[in-house]
Structure formats: structure tokens, C-alpha cells
Amino acid sequence: MNLYTLQSLSKDYGEGDSLVRALRNVNLEIPSGKFVVILGASGSGKSTLLNMLGCMDNPTSGRIFFEGTDITSYNKRQMTQFRKTTIGFVFQSYNLLPDLSAIENVEISTEMAGLSRKDAEYALALVGLSERAGHFPGQLSGGEQQRVSIARAIAKRPRVLLCDEPTGALDFETGIKILEVIKQIHMEQGTSVLLVTHSQEIAKIADIVIRMRSGEIISVTGNAEPVEPCEVVW
Amino acid sequence: MERMTFRLMFRKMRHHLPQLIGIGLLVMVGTAFFVTLYTIYLSYDRRANELFINQCYADVTFYGSFDEYDVAAVESSEGITLARGRIVHDFRNGDIILRAVSLTDEINIPYIHEGTLPSASNECALLKKHAQAHGTGVGDTIVLQGKSLRVTAIVASPEYVYMVQNERAMMARPDRFGVVFVTNDFFNGTYNEIAALGEITKDEAEIIGESIGAARTVTQDNQVNKVLFREDLKQIRTFSYIFPLVFAFLIVMVIYVMIKRTLALERRQIGVCKALGMTEGRLLLLYIAQTAVVALLGAVFGCVAAALLCDTIIGFFSVMFEVPGLAYEFYPVLCGCVILAFMALSAVSVLIGARKVLSPMPAELMRPRMPSGGKQILLEKAAFLWKRLSFNTRYALKSALRNKGRFFAVLLGMCGSCALLTFALGFFNSAEYTQTAYFDGFANYDVMMEISPMPMEMAHPVEEKFDVINRALMIPVKIDGDEYPLLVVEENFDMQRIDTSRIRDGVLIPRHYARKWNVEAGDTLRINDADVTVTAVFEQNFGLSIYTGYDYVKEIIRDFVPVYNVIFARGADISELKDLSLRYSFSYSTLPDDKNSFASLMESLNTLIWFMLACAVILGLTVLYAVGLMNLSSREYEYMFMGVMGYSLKNIMNAHIKETLIQLVIAIPFGFALGYGILNVVKTAFSSDNFVLSAAKYNESYAYAGIAVILMSALVAVVSGFYVNRLNIVEGLKVINE
Numbered sequence: 001m002n003l004y005t006l007q008s009l010s011k012d013y014g015e016g017d018s019l020v021r022a023l024r025n026v027n028l029e030i031p032s033g034k035f036v037v038i039l040g041a042s043g044s045g046k047s048t049l050l051n052m053l054g055c056m057d058n059p060t061s062g063r064i065f066f067e068g069t070d071i072t073s074y075n076k077r078q079m080t081q082f083r084k085t086t087i088g089f090v091f092q093s094y095n096l097l098p099d100l101s102a103i104e105n106v107e108i109s110t111e112m113a114g115l116s117r118k119d120a121e122y123a124l125a126l127v128g129l130s131e132r133a134g135h136f137p138g139q140l141s142g143g144e145q146q147r148v149s150i151a152r153a154i155a156k157r158p159r160v161l162l163c164d165e166p167t168g169a170l171d172f173e174t175g176i177k178i179l180e181v182i183k184q185i186h187m188e189q190g191t192s193v194l195l196v197t198h199s200q201e202i203a204k205i206a207d208i209v210i211r212m213r214s215g216e217i218i219s220v221t222g223n224a225e226p227v228e229p230c231e232v233v234w
Numbered sequence: 235m236e237r238m239t240f241r242l243m244f245r246k247m248r249h250h251l252p253q254l255i256g257i258g259l260l261v262m263v264g265t266a267f268f269v270t271l272y273t274i275y276l277s278y279d280r281r282a283n284e285l286f287i288n289q290c291y292a293d294v295t296f297y298g299s300f301d302e303y304d305v306a307a308v309e310s311s312e313g314i315t316l317a318r319g320r321i322v323h324d325f326r327n328g329d330i331i332l333r334a335v336s337l338t339d340e341i342n343i344p345y346i347h348e349g350t351l352p353s354a355s356n357e358c359a360l361l362k363k364h365a366q367a368h369g370t371g372v373g374d375t376i377v378l379q380g381k382s383l384r385v386t387a388i389v390a391s392p393e394y395v396y397m398v399q400n401e402r403a404m405m406a407r408p409d410r411f412g413v414v415f416v417t418n419d420f421f422n423g424t425y426n427e428i429a430a431l432g433e434i435t436k437d438e439a440e441i442i443g444e445s446i447g448a449a450r451t452v453t454q455d456n457q458v459n460k461v462l463f464r465e466d467l468k469q470i471r472t473f474s475y476i477f478p479l480v481f482a483f484l485i486v487m488v489i490y491v492m493i494k495r496t497l498a499l500e501r502r503q504i505g506v507c508k509a510l511g512m513t514e515g516r517l518l519l520l521y522i523a524q525t526a527v528v529a530l531l532g533a534v535f536g537c538v539a540a541a542l543l544c545d546t547i548i549g550f551f552s553v554m555f556e557v558p559g560l561a562y563e564f565y566p567v568l569c570g571c572v573i574l575a576f577m578a579l580s581a582v583s584v585l586i587g588a589r590k591v592l593s594p595m596p597a598e599l600m601r602p603r604m605p606s607g608g609k610q611i612l613l614e615k616a617a618f619l620w621k622r623l624s625f626n627t628r629y630a631l632k633s634a635l636r637n638k639g640r641f642f643a644v645l646l647g648m649c650g651s652c653a654l655l656t657f658a659l660g661f662f663n664s665a666e667y668t669q670t671a672y673f674d675g676f677a678n679y680d681v682m683m684e685i686s687p688m689p690m691e692m693a694h695p696v697e698e699k700f701d702v703i704n705r706a707l708m709i710p711v712k713i714d715g716d717e718y719p720l721l722v723v724e725e726n727f728d729m730q731r732i733d734t735s736r737i738r739d740g741v742l743i744p745r746h747y748a749r750k751w752n753v754e755a756g757d758t759l760r761i762n763d764a765d766v767t768v769t770a771v772f773e774q775n776f777g778l779s780i781y782t783g784y785d786y787v788k789e790i791i792r793d794f795v796p797v798y799n800v801i802f803a804r805g806a807d808i809s810e811l812k813d814l815s816l817r818y819s820f821s822y823s824t825l826p827d828d829k830n831s832f833a834s835l836m837e838s839l840n841t842l843i844w845f846m847l848a849c850a851v852i853l854g855l856t857v858l859y860a861v862g863l864m865n866l867s868s869r870e871y872e873y874m875f876m877g878v879m880g881y882s883l884k885n886i887m888n889a890h891i892k893e894t895l896i897q898l899v900i901a902i903p904f905g906f907a908l909g910y911g912i913l914n915v916v917k918t919a920f921s922s923d924n925f926v927l928s929a930a931k932y933n934e935s936y937a938y939a940g941i942a943v944i945l946m947s948a949l950v951a952v953v954s955g956f957y958v959n960r961l962n963i964v965e966g967l968k969v970i971n972e
Contacts, residue, residue, distance in 0.1 A: 048597075056509055057597035077513070083596070084511020095506040095600070099245035100238065108238040112511045152510070 001067055003032040003160065003192050004053060009062035011048050011215075022048040024215040026062070030208070035186050035193045035226065037206035045215035046196045047164050053194060054087045054162045055079040084112055088153030088191070090182070092165035094145040096137040102148045103133035106155045113156035123155030124148070127181050143174030147181060154185050161185065163195040167202065172234065179205060179229035201234040239516060243523050246500075253492045256860030257485060257525060258532035261576045263852050264481030265536025267845075269572055270543045271474030274551065275467060276565055281557045282395060282463055286454075289343045291392035292429035294439040295457070296448035300425040304446040311442045313434035316340055319425030321418075324399070324821050325379050326812045331399065331411050332378055334358075336418045341429045342393055344415050345558050348372050349387035355419045359387035361394055363556050364412025378414060389415065390558045396462045397556075399823070407831050436715075450710065456717065458924065465922045466555065472919035473842075476657070476912055477849055480650045482579055484643075484857050489525050489583035491643045495864050496521070497591040498603070504592060505599030514592050521588055525580035533573040550841045553834070611635055626885060630892035637868070643861040645901045651854025652905025652943045653912060658846035659935035660913040665836040667930035672775040673829045679729035680804040681811060683822040684708070687797040690784075694801060696814050701805030704729045705798035711761050711780065711790060713751065718923070720761070721779040721800070722787045729802035733770050737783035740767030741790075744774035746926045764790045775926045776828070854943060858950040866957050874961050887955050894947050902940050909939065 011023040022045045030036055038046045051057040052064060055071055063072045071082060083089075096105045106120040124130055127147040137145055146166060153161055163182060167175030183205060186193045195206070203209045204227045211219040247254055285291070296308065300319055309317035318338035325332045337344070337351065337359075344351065344359055349372040352358050358378070360370055365388050370376065374385050394413050397406045428446070436453045443451030454460055497504065507517060544562035552560070611632060614620045620628065634641055681700075688694055690705070697703050707722040720741075725734050732742050741759065748754060748771045758765045761780070766789055788794045811822055866873075873886055913929045920927040 051597040054509070056600075057595045080508070080511055080513050083509060089509050091506075091600075095502065095509075097242065097503055097506065099242055099248075104238055104241065108242070108507075109510050111236045111238045 001032070002029045002065075003034075003067060004028070004030040005065040005068075006052075007063045007065070009049075009052060009064060010060045011045075011052065011057070012060045022215050023052070023059070026215075026217055028210065028217055028220065030192075030194070030210075032067070033190055033192055034207040035183065035205065036195070036208045036210060037203040038194060038196045038210045038212060039198070039200065039203045040212035041198055043214075044212040046198075046212050048215075049212070050162050050164050050194060050196050053160075054089060055082045056089075085156070086159050088156065088158035088161045090146070090149050090153050090161065090163040090166045092168040094137070094142070094149045094169070096145055096148055096152075098137050101134050101136050102129060102140065102144075102151075105137070105148055106152045109152045110155045115156055119157075120151075120155050123151040126154065126185070127151045141174075142170050143177060146170060146174070146178050150178065150181055150185070154189070154191065157189070158191065161191050161193045163193065165196055165198070167197070167199075175234075176229050176232065179232065183229050199234050201232045204232060205229055239512075239520055240523075243520050243527075246496075246520070247524050247527070249499075250492055250496060250864075252863050253488065253860045254524070254528045256856040257488055257492070257580070258528045258535075259856050260481050260485050260488070260853065261529050261532025261580075262536040262539065263849050264478040264485070265533045265572050265576060266539035266543060267481075267849055268474050268478040269537050269540035269569060270547055271470055272568060273540060273544055273562065273565055274548055275470045275474060276568065277548075277560055277563045278470065278551075278555075278557060279467055280563075281560045282555075284559070285345060285390065285395070285557055286392045286460075289345050289392040290341050290431060291454060291460075292341050293432055293454045294430050294434065294442075295452050296428040296430070296443050296446060297426065297450040297452070298446070298448040300428050300446060300448075305425065305428055307446055308428050308430050308442055311432075311434075311445075313438055314430050314432035314442070316432070317428055317430040320427050320429060321421040321423065321425055322427050323421070326815055326822075327377070328812065329410055329827070331406070332364075332376075333399070333411070333413045334378060334416050334420065335413060336421055337415050338429055341431055342391065344387070344389035344391050347388045347390060347558065349385070351389075352383075352386045352415065352417050355417055356381070356383055357386045357417065358383040358420075359389045359415040360385050361397075361413040361556075362388050362390055363397060363408035367407075367409035367412075376414070378416075381420075383414070383416065387415075390556055391415075393457070393459055395555045395557055396459050398458050398462065399821075406827075407834050410827065410831070461922065461924065463555070469919050470551075472916060476916065477654065477846065480654060481849075481853060482576075484646055484650050484853065485529075485576070485579060486583045486586075487643045487646050488857060488860055489580055490587040491639045491861055491864060493521060493525070493584050493587035494591070494639055495868060497588055501591070501603060502600050505596045508596035508599065517592050518585070518588060522581045522584045525584055526577045529576040529580040530573060533569075533576045537569045537572070547842070547845075550839075626889050627892055630889040631896065633869075633889065634893045634896050637865070640861055640865050640868075641897070644858060644865075644897050645904075647854060647857025647861060648897060648901035648943050648947065649905040649908060650857070651850050651946065652902050652939050653908035654850035654853060655847060655939035655942050656906050656909025656931065656936065657912040657916070658843050658850060659938055660909060660929070660931040661846075661916065662840070662843050663932045663935050664913065664917065664927050664930045665839065667932075668775045668926075668928045669829070669832055669836065671773065671928060673825060673832075676731050676774060677729070677776075677825055678731060678804070679704075679802040679825060680806070681802075681822050681824045682729075683801045683803070683811075683815075683820050685799055685801060685818070685820040687799045690796045690798060694818070696801065696818055696820070697803075699806050699810060699814065700803035702803065704802045706800040706802065707784075707787075707796075707798050708779070708800050709791070713759065713761055718747070719777075719779045720787070720790070721781050722784055723781060724784060727802075729804070730774075732772055732781050734783075736769035737781060738785060740769035740782070740786060742770045742772060742781040743768055744778045744926065745771050746774070746778060746921055746923070747780065761790050766790055773926075773928065775928060776832075776924070778923055778926065851942065851946065854946045855949070858946055859953065862950045862954060863957075866954055870961060873958050877961065883955065883959050886958055887951070890954055890958075891951055894951055898944060898947055902943060905939065905943065906936055 006026050006028040009023055009026040013020040013022055038049060040046045052059050059072060063070055074082060100108060103120060103124055106124055107117055110120045124133055127150050129144060129147050132140060132144060166178050170178060182193060185191055206223055207226055209221050209223060210217060305317050305319040308314055318341045320336045320338045322335050325334060347362050370385060372385055372388060375382050376385060391413060397408055397411050399406055399411060439453050440451045504517060541562055548560055613631060683696060685694055704727045709720050710717045711720040727734050736742055751759060753759050753768050755768055755771050757768050759768050784796055815822055876886060910931060917927045917929040
């Protein structure tokens with residue numbers, strides 16, 4: 001069974017003269033357990049697509065099936081539950097809660113998912129930040145913040161990790177480290193990863209690359225020999 | 235609430251600590267004010283009723299001349315369980331009136347503060363307030379009608395919770411009026427009062443009174459003491475509501491404004507929380523809990539403040555009344571309800587402000603908010619005028635209306651503070667005006683003497699002692715089942731300024747009565763069983779009476795015999811009155827005495843007025859500071875940008891001051907009007923059949939209230955100046971809040 005099946009998915013913003021068609025009639029199947037990269041230029045609709053997949057937004061039309069279940073028919077409560085238990089998000093701008101320390105940022109996620117503090121500590125250890133657990137986001141570097149963000153996403157052991165330009169705000173070296181962490185989690189925990197990027201180079205680490213332009217899927221290609229993050233240069 | 239959410243809540247509170255402290259302060263002052271007055275209301279009600287019940291306050295009192303048979307007749311009447319005859323007599327000693335009351339067992343029992351009740355004719359018990367005023371204690375001796383009496387007890391009495399001599403007299407100063415309880419053998423003669431216990435109606439009591447030939451029958455509910463008690467209760471309760479209502483309204487406004495701004499600032503964080511799986515309900519709880527915690531703390535501190543303040547305020551009230559055991563009592567239900575009410579109020583305020591903001595999908599919340607489209611203000615449409623304004627003024631005008639929530643919050647803060655200041659000062663003015671209106675305007679006599687009824691053709695011996703005298707007859711009449719005093723006067727009556735030309739054709743009534751009975755001049759009023767014409771309505775503040783002439787009174791009272799029982803007089807040495815009153819056995823009151831009594835009563839209210847003024851200033855400063863700070867922080871970026879563009883602090887502050895001026899110009903007149911409205915509401919609660927408070931405000935009070943609000947705004951502007959001056963242009967421009 002596919003992880004995601006998208007049928008005629010469209011998303012419009014605004015109306016009248018200011019109507020923006022972010023997604024146009026997208027049909028797509030994403031297999032389970034893969035590292036998928038959604039590649040496209042700015043404004044191509046890749047982040048919008050990711051939001052739809054994570055129940056972060058409602059499509060204007062079309063359907064999304066997650067493992068055979070139509071998640072577009074979910075009500076608010078079901079969508080919240082889906083985000084809480086099934087999806088892990090990593091954002092470009094980290095989006096850590098500034099009032100909570102690194103461990104607390106992870107813990108808020110595990111607590112909501114009904115997991116223990118140990119799960120949060122384990123996740124933080126997995127991204128190599130145990131020693132910075134008590135630091136607040138303002139006291140961490142960009143790379144560290146993104147690692148906390150990844151720890152927060154994976155701590156609740158999601159089925160899918162949705163990463164929206166996770167290296168977008170980082171320097172090259174830190175970006176590579178972040179990609180390594182994500183790849184490691186994918187390999188070790190078997191978590192499906194959907195990563196949005198505009199970088200052709202980063203796409204090389206994926207099993208599947210979905211190319212988008214102007215809200216449409218222009219190609220879906222398999223990558224027979226994905227490279228390791230450390231081999232990527234951009 | 236989960237642990238992390240709980241922790242997040244407390245950490246978030248740090249970001250708007252000044253506003254939260256402001257809200258807490260408003261809750262605290264509102265709670266303190268309400269709980270203090272309402273506790274006094276409850277305690278007074280409870281303690282006074284305990285006194286009435288435990289000390290067997292007479293249910294009905296008959297006045298006249300009675301013997302043992304009359305007492306027995308009353309006691310055997312249906313509904314009466316116990317009756318006792320007694321003698322009550324007023325003795326004047328210089329400026330002091332001492333009322334001697336013979337003790338009755340089982341009825342109107344004095345409450346003993348200290349000592350034991352007198353058992354011999356040379357002993358007495360003294361009312362505590364009078365004893366305190368003169369420093370008299372148990373074992374001391376007082377002189378009454380030439381007899382020395384040893385004070386054996388200091389007491390309180392259910393009949394004298396208020397130091398009032400009679401229905402028409404002002405509340406007496408405790409140093410000028412006292413009640414002395416003596417044994418029966420102190421007096422010789424017949425009883426002039428019968429006090430009785432029993433469950434009977436007013437009509438039934440009057441039938442019994444008629445059967446024994448009582449001149450007057452007064453049930454407990456109509457006793458001046460009980461009437462004043464009920465009215466004071468009503469007044470205290472009314473007072474307790476006014477300030478907290480204004481405070482509550484402003485608390486809602488400040489929380490609403492604060493939460494709107496907080497949510498705007500934390501929009502992305504809310505999106506993240508929702509993306510992580512936090513429900514809207516939990517998010518709402520996160521924000522509700524912040525204000526609810528502050529409301530809880532504020533209300534708890536308010537209750538503590540009330541506990542500390544209560545006894546002091548009771549101390550001021552005790553100038554008016556004396557009830558044993560009246561002190562602060564903890565009412566857990568009251569405190570609990572107030573705490574819950576303020577917490578609920580804060581929760582509702584957050585709900586109103588946050589409901590819509592929290593509902594969008596996480597993706598939408600995490601996108602930057604669409605900038606709101608600029609709108610033209612009304613003045614801009616008048617292009618010829620708008621173009622002539624400087625940039626600074628135009629900026630100030632547009633800034634003022636940019637965020638309507640904050641604009642109205644500041645307006646309401648100024649308006650509320652101005653209203654409460656106007657009300658408090660107006661209350662003071664009203665008391666002063668009422669005093670002047672009656673004592674310097676309406677009353678035109680030096681002394682009023684109540685004598686035994688005399689035929690008109692007979693002159694009372696006291697008349698020759700005065701230059702000018704007027705005779706009158708005071709009789710009770712019934713309107714709608716209640717008794718009111720009717721003063722029958724001659725056409726040359728000029729001791730009170732009424733239009734005597736109207737007494738020939740009907741009755742003149744005070745405006746308070748006119749409103750109560752819903753009649754105006756020209757209308758018909760049913761008095762006793764007669765329909766009479768109301769010929770005029772006039773203002774009267776004390777000793778309210780219906781007035782008519784000796785000719786017209788025959789329309790009201792059949793078989794009327796022209797007599798007089800009141801003599802008004804002026805133009806003589808009133809110091810002679812003591813001897814005269816003893817010689818001719820009459821009671822009297824002088825205008826200066828009444829004026830002094832009222833003045834001293836009003837002095838006791840000054841503390842309450844200062845308390846109200848302080849609350850109004852706290853309210854104004856808190857709201858202006860809390861909302862002003864939100865305004866400043868939301869414009870930080872703008873001010874810093876202006877700084878970069880070369881705009882000086884002076885220019886920025888010019889715009890800020892202009893904006894404040896616009897708000898002041900709008901808020902102050904509304905504040906005056908609202909304050910006057912509150913005063914009129916309170917005036918009604920403060921008016922009774924014995925006393926009418928005229929709502930009055932002197933121009934200087936408006937000026938003081940206005941100046942106080944302007945000063946508060948100026949103080950906040952100075953603080954704003956420091957705030958703007960401290961802004962770091964280089965660092966600040968990196969962050970855009972709004």
C-alpha cells in the first residue's frame with residue numbers, strides 16, 4: 001500500500017484577480033519507507049504540497065489518501081490527532097518555541113503524543129545535543145536549533161517526517177550535518193521522509209525525486225544509487 | 235494542563251508582565267473595594283439583626299399616656315406576646331440632650347458592653363457612643379435632671395443603632411445626644427410608651443393603638459432606627475457595585491487588547507503548536523490560564539486587602555451606627571464568588587479576543603500575516619484641511635486610529651478614571667450642596683420646638699421669648715398605606731422657604747415624594763381617604779413633609795380642630811431654651827445643631843471619598859500605562875525607523891502627545907457625563923423619606939477630575955519618552971514585531 005495517494009489535488013489562495021493557484025490537479029503516489037525529495041523552484045507549490053500531506057492545510061479540491069485512508073475528509077480534531085501521532089515536521093526556520101529549552105521543545109511534542117521524557121532525551125541524544133538540553137533557542141546556533149527541531153519531530157516516532165527546506169537557513173557544513181541526521185533517522189528508524197528543497201544537489205540523496213513547477217508535478221524519478229549527504233556539494 | 239504547557243504558560247507570562255501586573259492590580263483594587271463594602275454590608279446586616287433579635291427589639295411601640303391596664307390590654311391583644319410600659323424623657327443639659335429611658339425586661343434589652351444593668355434609682359446604663367464621646371466609664375457619675383447617677387454599664391441598644399432622636403431630627407452627634415437607661419423608679423408618673431413583641435401587621439397594630447388611645451403607633455419596620463438601617467444597607471451595597479463594575483469593564487478591555495496583540499505576535503508559535511498536534515482548546519487554555527492566574531492572584535490579594543481595610547472602613551461607618559461585634563468577618567462564599575467571577579471575566583475576555591485568531595489551519599498561522607490595508611480617516615476626506623496639517627499632526631491623527639482596540643482601551647481608561655474621579659468629587663459636592671441648600675437656603679428658623687397640641691387662639695408661653703415665630707401642626711397622614719408627616723402651616727409661614735400662596739388650594743410636596751408617588755403639580759393625590767390637589771413640587775433635603783394650610787387641611791381630615799404642636803422661631807437667645815424646655819416640657823432642635831450633626835456625618839464620609847479617589851487614580855494610571863506600553867512596543871520598529879530617518883525624540887514625542895491630546899479631548903467629556911450618571915444612580919440610593927441627596931457638581935470638581943486625568947496621561951507620556959529614548963536603532967531594526 002502506498003504511503004500517500006493524491007487524486008486531483010488543487011489548492012488556491014485568494015480570489016478574483018488575486019487568485020493564486022498553488023497546486024493544480026496533482027495526482028501522485030508515494031510509496032512507504034522511502035526518502036523522497038520534492039524539488040522545485042520558489043513558488044512551484046512544493047511547500048503547499050507538503051502542508052497538504054501533513055494536514056497543515058486544507059486543499060481546495062481533490063483527495064489525499066494516507067495508507068488508504070482519505071485524510072481530506074478529516075475534521076479538525078482528526079487532523080490534529082493525525083499531526084500529533086503520525087507526522088513529524090521540520091521547518092526551514094526551525095520554529096522552536098523560544099520560551100522552552102531544547103529538551104522542553106522536544107518534550108512538549110512527546111508529552112502531547114503520550115510519550116515519556118526519556119523519549120525526548122533519546123531523540124535529543126540522537127541528534128547529538130544532550131549536552132545542550134537546558135539551553136534556550138536563543139542560546140543555540142542555527143544548526144543546533146535545527147537539530148532540536150529534528151529531535152522534536154522524531155521524538156514521537158512519527159510514520160512520516162516532513163521536512164520543509166531544512167537546510168535553507170543554514171551554512172553548507174551545518175546543512176550537511178542536518179541532512180546526515182535526517183538520513184540516519186530514515187535508515188535507522190525506517191521513517192518515511194519527504195523533504196522539500198530547491199537544491200538539485202540535495203535531491204541526489206533521495207530514493208525518489210518529485211519535480212514540481214507552477215503547482216504541477218512535472219516528473220517523478222527514482223534514484224537507483226542515492227548518494228550520502230556528505231558527498232553532496234552546493 | 236500538561237506539564238510543558240503549564241511551563242510554557244508561565245514563561246509566556248514574562249513577555250507581557252507589565253500588562254499582567256496592571257490587570258492584577260485592577261482586579262485587586264476592584265476586589266478589595268467590592269469585598270470590603272460587601273463584607274461590611276453582610277456583617278452589618280447579620281450583626282444588626284442579631285442585635286434586634288437577641289435584644290428583643292420591640293415589634294411595635296405605642297406613644298401616648300398609658301397605665302398598667304393599657305399595658306395589659308395590649309398584652310392580651312391578638313398577635314401580641316409581650317408588652318411593657320415605660321417612660322422616655324429627654325433632658326437637655328446645655329448643648330447635650332440626654333434621653334432617659336426606663337428599663338423594660340424582655341423587650342428592648344440593652345446589650346451590655348461592660349458592667350451590669352442598673353438596679354437602683356441612682357444608677358444608670360449609658361449608650362456606648364455617648365460614653366465614648368465624653369470619656370465616661372463604668373463607675374463614673376452623670377447628672378440627669380439634677381440627680382447624680384452612677385454609671386453601672388456601658389451598653390448598646392437595638393433602638394439606638396443610630397443616634398437619632400426622632401423621625402424629623404438629624405442624626406445627632408454622639409457628644410450632643412445620649413441615651414441613659416434607668417430603673418422604673420427613677421420616674422414618677424404614667425407610662426408614655428408601650429413596647430410590645432408580637433407578629434402583627436401595621437394595620438393590626440394601629441387598631442390596638444386606637445383601642446388604648448395611643449397618639450402614635452409605630453411598628454419596628456417604621457421606626458427611624460430600622461428605616462435608617464435598611465437604607466444604609468442599601469447604600470453600602472449600591473456603593474460596593476459601582477467601582478468594581480467600572481473596573482471589570484476596563485479589565486475586559488485591557489485583557490482583550492493585550493491578548494489580541496500577544497496572539498498577533500505569537501501567531502507563528504501558535505501555528506507551530508498546532509502543527510505539533512496541540513488542539514485549539516489547549517491553546518485557548520494556555521492563554522486563558524495566563525490571565526486567570528493573574529486574576530486569581532489579584533482577587534486573592536484583593537480579598538487580603540479587604541481583610542486589612544475592613545475594620546478601618548467599619549471604623550468610619552461607626553460614626554453613623556453602632557452595632558456590637560461589628561468587625562471584619564471572613565465570608566468564604568463571597569471571596570470565592572468574587573475570585574471565580576474575576577477569573578471567569580478574564581477567561582471570557584481572552585475568549586472574545588482569541589477565538590477567531592486560533593482557528594486557522596497551522597499552515598496559515600505560520601505564514602506571515604497579510605498587512606492590513608491602510609484606510610483613510612474621515613479628516614483625510616476633507617482634503618483642504620488635511621493638506622494644511624503638518625506631517626507630524628497627520629501622523630498623530632492616523633496613529634491614534636490605527637489600532638482601534640488600543641485606541642478605545644486608552645479612551646476607556648481615561649474616561650473611566652475621569653468618571654470615577656468626577657463621581658467621587660461630585661459626591662463630596664453633593665453633600666456640601668445638600669447641606670447649603672437646606673441649612674442656608676431652605677430653612678429660615680433658628681429653633682423648632684415640639685409642644686403638646688394647643689388651640690390656635692392660645693399662645694404658648696415660649697412665643698414671647700422670640701422676635702419671630704410661626705406656628706404649625708405636624709400630623710401623620712397615610713398615603714398608599716404608609717405614614718408621612720403633614721405640616722399644616724399658616725399663610726404667613728416663612729420658616730421654611732415654600733410657596734405659601736399655594737397652600738390654600740392643595741398640598742405642596744417635596745420632589746422626592748413627587749417622584750415616589752409619580753405625581754406632578756396639578757395632579758391629584760390620595761391622602762387618608764381624600765383626593766387632594768398637588769399645587770406645587772419643591773426641593774427639600776431634610777425632614778421631608780407635605781405642606782398645606784389650615785383651611786385646606788379640612789379637606790383631608792374631617793372634624794379638624796385647628797391646633798398647633800410645632801413652633802418655629804428665630805431672633806432670640808437660644809441658650810435660654812434649656813430652661814424653657816424644662817419649664818414648659820417641650821423638646822426642641824436648633825438649626826446650628828442639626829447643621830453641625832450633618833457636617834460631622836459628612837466628614838466621616840471623606841475617608842470613603844479619598845478611598846474612591848485613590849481607586850480612580852490607580853485605575854487610570856494602570857490602564858494608561860498597560861495599554862500605552864502595548865502601543866509603544868507595537869510601534870518600536872516604526873519609532874526606530876523614524877530615528878534612522880532623522881526624526882528626533884522631540885518630533886516623535888510631539889506626535890505621541892498630539893495623539894494623547896486627541897484621546898483626552900474625546901475621553902474627558904464622556905468621563906464627566908458618566909461620572910454624573912453614576913452620581914445620579916448613587917443619589918437615588920442615598921435618598922430616603924428622611925433625607926434626599928441632591929446631585930451637584932461644582933465646576934472646580936470637573937476641573938480637578940480633568941486635570942488629574944491630564945496629569946496621569948502626562949506621566950505616562952514622560953515614561954513613554956524614556957522608553958522611546960532607550961530604543962536601540964541598530965538592534966531594533968532587525969526585529970519587526972507588527
